[in-house]
Amino acid sequence: MTDGHDHDGDPSDDRTPGVPRLGRDEQPAVYGPDYDDAAERPVDPVSRADCPTEAAGEPVADGGESAGGAPSGLQADGGTAATGGDDLDPANYDAVDVFDGGALDLRDGSDSCYKCTSCDTSCPVAEVDDSFPGPKFQGPEQWRLKRKEDHDIDASITDCSNCMRCDDACPSSVPLSQMHNEARGEFVAEQMAKLSTEYVRNRILSNYRFFAAIASKTPRLANFVTGLGVTKWVGEKLLGITSEREFPDFAQQTFREWWRDRGGARVENPDERVAYFHGCYSNYNTPEVGKAMVRVYESFGYEVMVPPQKCSGTPMFANGMLDDARRHAETNVESLVAAIGDGADIIASCTSCSLSLRQEYPELFDLHGIDDVAEHTFEALEYLRIHEDIDAALADADVDERAFAYHAPCHARNQGLARQAIEAFDAVEDVTVEDVGDSCSGISGTYGWKAEKYDYSMEIGAEMFEHMEAAEGEVGMTECPTCAMQMEHGTGYEVQHPLQLLEAALVD
Template identity: 70%
Template sequence: MSDAENPSEFEPVQVFPETEEMDLRPGADNCYKCTTCDTACPVAEVDDGFPGPKFQGPEQWRLKRKEDEAVDDSIMSCSNCMRCDDACPSSVPLSQMHNTARGEYVDEQMDKLSREYLRNRILANYNTLAMLGSKVPRLTNAVMGNSLVQTVNEKLLGITGEREFPEFAEQTFREWWEERGGPQVRSEEKRVAYFHGCYSNYNTPEVGKAMVRVFESFGYEVVVPKQRCSGTPMFANGMLDDAKRAAGINAENFKGLIPEGYDIVASCTSCSMSLRQEYPELFDIDGIEDVSNHTYEAVEYLRIHEDLRGAVADATVSDQSFAYHAPCHARNQGLDRQAVELFRELDGVTIEDVGDSCSGISGTYGWKEEKYETSMAIGEEMFDHMHHAEGDVGMTECPTCSMQMNHGTGYEIKHPLQLLEEAIV
């Protein structure tokens, strides 16, 4: 059989030149201006002033190839939902272009003494604030929930006062983990390292606990390495130096576990997206490819390696109905249907997909005073579908999507792992 007849034999194409500096401009040549990315962009749909992903990515890089053009400030209105990546029929690295351009804009053009920069840096480094706030959770919750404090935050920092600040848990996930004495199951064959992220640690430790108990019920040894923020809010705010430091620490703490048989699982789809895609796209760090190749979303991992569908089909829970929203970063990983497909098999549960619209909050995006109305306009379709769904409890894998769902409907929001724990543990 000739090479032409054998589809497994091919010559790799060098898309980017072999230089030490990543240059995305050649990738722009794959764009043939079909505007599919623009029609998929939730920001462009509600904001006529936003030029859209095609301009933010390929067009800017083409301009920069011809002459030394500055990055357009509209790059800061991109929400980093990454829907454009899925929409592009030519596999143009749009979100990689956006992240790179946003980092360049922040480094070279943004006033470091401006309110916007200070606010964005605070939001991007939520882990630092959460670490401090969780030391005295009751006091922090009382202070941050005060309407006067919220008004001051809006006036001084530009953090919207329309949203309720998420409460810190009385006990963080890591405190619980240490109190229980670490892994309760030992195994040479079934091993996972849990990337819990910031929110499951400080705000919703019940999600992390559910993850551990579910995996242990299937015989997995679970370890929880020291870790930093995944970097998702840093990418979205153009703080690439901060993101690279966090990525370096995470890669160092997780890569050594891979040769010992551990895979990496995350309960937040933005965290798994960050480790899987954004790390290797943006950073040349030792071990980053191994971390990327061995990272999974938690339910996804069990669906691959266990008869999860069978376990759920054999289970019964009390009657309950859910309105499920698939986060954009779940869609980007091909996971947008997994919770609906899985829990339709669970006796006692009714679950309804509330459509493919973006929730609108996009991490820190919807927390910015000037972006709040845009975020709510994007989320309006989801809110409407939730109100018309049979269930009055929401479900999603993304912590900030859960904030938006609760904010727009008043519904209690659960993570799929919590229902899975109820069903099989």
């Protein structure tokens, strides 16, 4: 085990998360100030109507140049000059607002897009759904061209699955997923009918934690009812939730109930503390993942804290329910900041949860302490690989011969964690972990649960299914609970979390 590490929040140390910074972190604070006086607004390029040459009706030939050598009526940066000649005195400019930026102005990010279409070619939805215009339109085009008062957000924004692969693909660090999230939130708030089936269905899927908390009170009854064919039929006919999928079972004992019954932490170590953000699924459906996390970290001498928490907001972002997401974020940030103050780093076993805390929270909300939360958040295996000699610990592990087909979730790839499980378990004798390719699983949280998206989700996941079946192992492995659902649904394989293999290898 390594020496004790500091918790001073220094972003230059080796604990800095592997989330790409350039571009996204250059964006101004979200939900920024509303300017009451036009004089307070940042200076925008002037409109072409302010060019005296054009206003007077004098034509400007395409490609023509002024005496000064620059195209007539244009500034060097592509704006419109206040004079037709080579007198480009900024004092003559009359700044106007070309776009109504709203609460979040992403024009700077839009201007970074040079239409290379890397985002479109990486988008799994665009590949299977011909009606979906792709991330470039949903992001830069939406903000650059569709933000005038006479244009609404295009309804196709709700077809985005929020896999965020476009962020990873963009060579210019355009904040694509941030644009998508904000546009989707505006569309749902202002244009989607609140009594429509789609809105009600999406609200239910987004707030899974609320319904899971109720179901977990009587898990056997809940599992029986959700397993009935008539329940699935009604869900599809009335709400548009696909009947093709099996509802996940609710655990007989939630993770938090187990944590309470065991008496909390069994290791006290103020020098090495972690705060576990377990998320909804590990609490209500797969508490064995949370238990594995606790036991593995305690085996390395860490004191584990389990602070009060709500949903990370991932399904809410994907469905444009930003008000719901903010309410949950307020609770999470407050409790996680307190844990950081007690010397803890934040550990998540779900890569969507860690990405939400690291990236989407600071992009979309202006809560106090939110940057500290982002800076101190890590995925569970990632953190151990940074601070502990995992290779040495696993080299002596005695594990029965096993072979796994590993899928790296899209939200793991966004954090630079695509191969961590492959690399971590390479040192374990008799254990084979085979990467089944870089395709998206297709379920993308709630996307694959929508009746109209089910076929698309299965078409997206077909490559992963094929690779899994060709792999040596017949047990799947992934860090994402919904990817695990899709893997099991498409192949019938049992699926485990890397933490469960770590527990088997390291904990007696």
